[in-house]
Amino acid sequence: MKIAMINGSPKAGKSNTAFLLNSLEALISSGNELTHYHIIKNPPSEEAFSQLCQMDALVLAFPLYIDAIPSHLFRLLVELEEHMKGHKNEIYVYAITNNGFYEGRQNHIAFEILKNWCQRSGLRFGQGLGHGAGEMLASNDKIPLGHGPLKNLGKGMNLLADNINSKSSGELMLVNPNFPRFAWQFAGTHFFWNAEAKKNGLKKRDILRRL
Amino acid sequence: MKMIIHDLGQEEFTVLEPPSTGDTIVISDHGKIRPCIGCFGCWIKTPGVCIIKDDYQSMGELLSKCDEIIIISRCVYGSYSPFIRNVLDRSISYLLPYFVQKNDETHHQNRYNNYFKLTVHFYGEDITKAEEKTAQALVKANGINFYSEEECVCFHQSLESIKGVWQ
Numbered sequence: 001m002k003i004a005m006i007n008g009s010p011k012a013g014k015s016n017t018a019f020l021l022n023s024l025e026a027l028i029s030s031g032n033e034l035t036h037y038h039i040i041k042n043p044p045s046e047e048a049f050s051q052l053c054q055m056d057a058l059v060l061a062f063p064l065y066i067d068a069i070p071s072h073l074f075r076l077l078v079e080l081e082e083h084m085k086g087h088k089n090e091i092y093v094y095a096i097t098n099n100g101f102y103e104g105r106q107n108h109i110a111f112e113i114l115k116n117w118c119q120r121s122g123l124r125f126g127q128g129l130g131h132g133a134g135e136m137l138a139s140n141d142k143i144p145l146g147h148g149p150l151k152n153l154g155k156g157m158n159l160l161a162d163n164i165n166s167k168s169s170g171e172l173m174l175v176n177p178n179f180p181r182f183a184w185q186f187a188g189t190h191f192f193w194n195a196e197a198k199k200n201g202l203k204k205r206d207i208l209r210r211l
Numbered sequence: 212m213k214m215i216i217h218d219l220g221q222e223e224f225t226v227l228e229p230p231s232t233g234d235t236i237v238i239s240d241h242g243k244i245r246p247c248i249g250c251f252g253c254w255i256k257t258p259g260v261c262i263i264k265d266d267y268q269s270m271g272e273l274l275s276k277c278d279e280i281i282i283i284s285r286c287v288y289g290s291y292s293p294f295i296r297n298v299l300d301r302s303i304s305y306l307l308p309y310f311v312q313k314n315d316e317t318h319h320q321n322r323y324n325n326y327f328k329l330t331v332h333f334y335g336e337d338i339t340k341a342e343e344k345t346a347q348a349l350v351k352a353n354g355i356n357f358y359s360e361e362e363c364v365c366f367h368q369s370l371e372s373i374k375g376v377w378q
Contacts, residue, residue: 009249010246010247010248010249011248011249015249063249065247065296065299065300066296066299066300066302066303066353066356067349067352067353067356068290068291068296068349069290069296070246070247070249070296070300071246071247071293071294071296071297071300072246074287074290074293074296075293077288078287078293101310101316101317101318102310102317103316103317105316106316106317106352109345109348109349109352112289112341112344112345112348113288113289113290113345113349114288115341116288116289116339116341116342116345117288119339119341120288132317181317185310185317188310189309189310193254193255193308193309196251196255197254197255197256197258200255200256202255202256202258206258207254207255207258207307207308207309208258208307208322209258209259210259210275210322210323211259211260211269211271211272211275
């Protein structure tokens, strides 16, 4: 099966989205032909659009932006709809999103938008996996999927991989990290936001400034 | 202050006879907006201002001056059009990076003590029922994240029917 792995992160290098795609890749690489696309690093050419129309499955991975799909990826979806007109093969769409909040359920509107896009483009929506606490993922890249805070994500990833491998559909999965919310929020405030601002010479009162 | 964010060409927008008073900010598409790069610079480098130097750098500050936001957007798969999405992506400096729980969900804290009315006019000739439902859910969720005091969503089959919504 020909599968397009589409990285919709705004970051060209290391990202939470790349972590999620790499984790999935380990579960679907056997017996499938995977082609990688990074829309910020290499904006798709006409040839790439033609290739995408010949795939058996598209896997889209992206961070949630303001409850929906980030604009750089959204522009590509609009363009891809035009290219998809007249394609003959049945193409399944699978998606993985991560949001910066804790709750995986906050990704649900992005999946509804994707389903509407599939409807317009003549594609079949296969399954979505939405995860919360996105910024925790990259810092956990030494913890294997399915363990510790990534236990739920690991389970969801296995189910998603099974459905991709069998080219079938499954229910939407919206999962939280296996980590208490208050501890995640405390760590986010002190070890991420305040610590990152401090590296730039800023204090908490600078972060809070009003203009 | 009122803000109108739209994705129309200049001529199409003028036909709608928008208010021309000095207390209205109009955000439109010059074809030069750059996408958010996910750097969080507007929170941890230059708090309150996007680090990307273009006409949309100060969206957060501008939103803080407004008591009403009106969005006019083509309805695209139940979302705003890519340009409007881009403007919103570039507006997170309106908020703080810190978290708060609202209705048992995590959101960002408010940077400003400002609560605007959010009205969205979606247009399109063939908006499906599913897209309408998605769009309503999206605006409601955006309203929670951007601390709007109320949200109003309207669907229009043509631009003509948006005329006269300014009163």
